[in-house]
Amino acid sequence: MTDTNLLHLATQDDTIGIVELRDSLARWQQQKQIQQWVPGELSTEQVAEQISRNEWWVCKEDRKIIAMVRIVETDDLIWPEDDPQAAYIHGLMVDRSLSGQGIGQEVLAWAEQSIFATGHSIARLDCVASNANLCQYYERLGYSERGVVDFGPDSSWFPVRRFEKRGLSGADRSFE
Structure with a gap:
């Protein structure tokens, strides 16, 4: 995937594909002794609700979801302090068969650009605190x-490490 325009807003038809990719990655994490996700913990009902709020963005290849990300306006559980300048990145996932191709970085950059283009100046995310490789990646x-x-x-949640990146919002860029 070299064209991040391939990300599009998920529809209800994507619900099962999102859950399947998440469960696949959860099984991979378990094999690698990474304590983060558990297969089956994200239900189709939860994903359908999130899709109805326009939170999921997907990239497909041959109608199969190969990467995805969820962007939300608030995250009271992990970021209880209210900051209207922030938006939150969750569920950044790439099919393991495509590992090492830079797709995760492209999807993350796309999510950041989307956040900044909608007037937010802070992109926030979190990951399980014990995953040193992922923390260093961010x-x-x-x-x-x-x-x-x-x-x-x-x-049932593991401790998470919080991260943020500041950028110029779309509103700020119009004055450059």
């Missing part, structure tokens, strides 16, 4: 760490 791409959120021993 730092290499210009993200600054903004602390760890630990959900406590009674939560």
Whole structure:
């Protein structure tokens, strides 16, 4: 994928494909001893609801989802402090058969551009805190760490490390 214009807003027809890719990546994480996602934890009902709010963007090859990202306006659980300048990147996923081709970086850059074009000046994301490789990846791409959120021993969620990148919003760019 060299043309990030191939990302398009997901439709309800994409629900199963999104869940299947997520479960596939969750199984891969388990094989690699990465504690993050669990197969089956993201339901088709949850994804359908998120799609109805225009949160999912997908890239397809031969009608199969090969990459995707979710962009949301708020994330009260991980970022409880209200900042109208921020938007949040979640669910950035690329089919493992395409690993190493730079697709994840392209999708992330596309998500950032989308966030900044809609008037936000901060792109935020998080990842499981124990995944040092992923944390370093985000730092290499210009993200600054903004602390760890630990959900406590009674939560099924693992601690997450928060990151953000500041950029010029579309509104700011119009005055250059």
